[in-house]
Amino acid sequence: MSRHTIRFELNGATREVEVEADRLLLDVLRDETGLTGTKEGCRVGICGTCTVLVDGRPMTSCLFPAVHADGTAVRTIEGIAHDRELTPLQTAFIEHGGFQCGICTPGQIVSATALLETHPRPTDEQIREWMMGNLCRCTGYFGIVRAIQAAASA
Amino acid sequence: MSYELHRPRSLDEALALLERHEDAHVMAGATAMVLLMRQGLVRPERVVSLRDAGMSGIRREADGTLWIGATTTIRDAETSDAVRAHCAALAETFGRVATVRVRCQATIGGNLAHADPAQDPPPMLIAIGAEAELARAGGARRRIAVEDLLVDQFATAIDPGELLVGVRVPPPAPGTRATYVKFLPKTEDDYATVSVAAAVRVADGRIADARIALGSVGATAIRARKTEQALRGAAPQQIADAAAIVRDEIDAIDDLRGSAAYKREMARVWTERAVRSLMA
Numbered sequence: 001m002s003r004h005t006i007r008f009e010l011n012g013a014t015r016e017v018e019v020e021a022d023r024l025l026l027d028v029l030r031d032e033t034g035l036t037g038t039k040e041g042c043r044v045g046i047c048g049t050c051t052v053l054v055d056g057r058p059m060t061s062c063l064f065p066a067v068h069a070d071g072t073a074v075r076t077i078e079g080i081a082h083d084r085e086l087t088p089l090q091t092a093f094i095e096h097g098g099f100q101c102g103i104c105t106p107g108q109i110v111s112a113t114a115l116l117e118t119h120p121r122p123t124d125e126q127i128r129e130w131m132m133g134n135l136c137r138c139t140g141y142f143g144i145v146r147a148i149q150a151a152a153s154a
Numbered sequence: 155m156s157y158e159l160h161r162p163r164s165l166d167e168a169l170a171l172l173e174r175h176e177d178a179h180v181m182a183g184a185t186a187m188v189l190l191m192r193q194g195l196v197r198p199e200r201v202v203s204l205r206d207a208g209m210s211g212i213r214r215e216a217d218g219t220l221w222i223g224a225t226t227t228i229r230d231a232e233t234s235d236a237v238r239a240h241c242a243a244l245a246e247t248f249g250r251v252a253t254v255r256v257r258c259q260a261t262i263g264g265n266l267a268h269a270d271p272a273q274d275p276p277p278m279l280i281a282i283g284a285e286a287e288l289a290r291a292g293g294a295r296r297r298i299a300v301e302d303l304l305v306d307q308f309a310t311a312i313d314p315g316e317l318l319v320g321v322r323v324p325p326p327a328p329g330t331r332a333t334y335v336k337f338l339p340k341t342e343d344d345y346a347t348v349s350v351a352a353a354v355r356v357a358d359g360r361i362a363d364a365r366i367a368l369g370s371v372g373a374t375a376i377r378a379r380k381t382e383q384a385l386r387g388a389a390p391q392q393i394a395d396a397a398a399i400v401r402d403e404i405d406a407i408d409d410l411r412g413s414a415a416y417k418r419e420m421a422r423v424w425t426e427r428a429v430r431s432l433m434a
């Protein structure tokens with residue numbers, strides 16, 4: 001197995017790690033950088049709990065080779081709030097019933113952050129389309145959609 | 155899995171590596187490769203990642219052909235103005251693949267080379283007459299129709315040492331309209347039970363020309379030539395009979411998303427609906 005040194009920006013700070021060729025970004029984040037906010041759910045690309053942003057785009061970190069993060073900017077749930085101050089989106093999730101058990105929430109927030117950065121005023125259709133990749137077994141999705149709508153119109 | 159990874163910085167470098175190591179596996183967005191390796195279906199000793207090989211990009215050529223580089227993400231193709239202007243139905247088909255998150259990572263070339271018969275873009279690319287361009291070290295290139303590229307389930311006509319470098323979509327014949335319907339009885343992010351891509355030219359209220367291809371109903375995406383023939387010259391009231399031919403043209407098997415009998419029936423229904431929608 002070949003080993004590779006990769007350099008990337010992680011939530012604004014430059015990181016350098018050595019990884020084996022088959023190491024996945026999810027595992028590097030959780031096991032090597034100690035950022036355990038990114039969750040492992042299905043590990044087959046369906047549930048979205050492992051969503052992180054790579055150069056601003058939502059990626060499936062359970063299917064993303066860590067070597068492919070070389071030279072990119074990675075943002076995880078830990079990099080969303082500024083100085084411990086929640087973003088309007090995070091506050092809206094609290095106020096509008098955007099979560100219950102919370103296991104899917106890091107992925108939801110990361111995906112929705114990218115949505116609002118791409119479409120600051122998304123239509124309901126755009127919200128549903130974009131968020132389709134983030135499953136939630138608790139909320140029935142209405143609270144999540146309401147929270148995103150509220151954050152977008154704040 | 156335990157492999158040596160190469161990260162070529164150009165197409166030529168990638169092709170040289172594949173010439174030297176014919177057993178090497180290619181990796182683009184890795185969405186399929188990671189799963190195949192985890193399931194032990196692929197056990198590569200050597201992997202060539204195309205991520206930094208500079209093979210992405212979309213352009214329209216002087217003769218009106220649309221070019222989509224192999225490592226262009228499905229999301230970039232879906233949201234490209236050039237793709238939409240060339241064929242809106244193609245852009246919409248890309249938008250039916252999985253979820254935004256998967257489309258941001260998966261590539262056009264990986265989608266075609268993976269050759270899963272349940273995928274969405276292949277039937278559409280067949281219906282609009284797209285070709286794949288293949289290259290090997292030394293500069294040799296060849297073009298092959300997408301329907302000939304896909305030879306069996308998870309098998310393509312890409313030879314060892316070759317790379318898929320891009321997809322060429324010819325300019326649509328004037329008056330041609332296309333659509334893609336994905337029948338999803340379970341969830342929106344699922345693979346299709348049956349999918350139908352249709353490209354139809356209408357003249358004087360009749361079908362002058364038609365190309366039909368279906369997904370999820372055989373070992374590859376399937377072009378329905380007999381159905382196309384029956385559709386040529388058809389008036390609206392003859393579409394149903396022509397579409398019924400598709401039942402015997404496909405090679406559906408029972409799977410998680412429907413029995414073979416159900417798929418045959420749904421292929422008929424959705425072929426008829428797709429063609430009718432283009433006559434309206």
Ligand SMILES: Cc1cc2nc3c(=O)[nH]c(=O)nc-3n(C[C@H](O)[C@H](O)[C@H](O)COP(=O)(O)OP(=O)(O)OC[C@H]3O[C@@H](n4cnc5c(N)ncnc54)[C@H](O)[C@@H]3O)c2cc1C
Nearest residue numbers: 045182183184185186187252260261264265267273274318
């Ligand atoms: C959760 C999930 C849901 C999905 N749902 C859908 C869906 O609804 N519809 C759909 O159409 N697809 C769906 N897919 C499949 C997805 O489209 C493919 O996994 C993806 O397109 C593969 O592209 P990639 O760039 O990730 O390829 P990789 O995984 O990197 O490679 C796939 C295969 O192609 C080969 N390859 C890649 N690039 C080249 C090249 N340039 N030349 C030669 N060979 C090459 C590789 O060797 C490998 O065999 C889904 C996938 C996932 C994970």
Ligand code: FES
Nearest residue numbers: 041042043048062
């Ligand atoms: S853990 Fe990655 S999508 Fe479910």
Ligand code: FES
Nearest residue numbers: 100101136137138
């Ligand atoms: S809050 Fe429990 S799964 Fe979404």
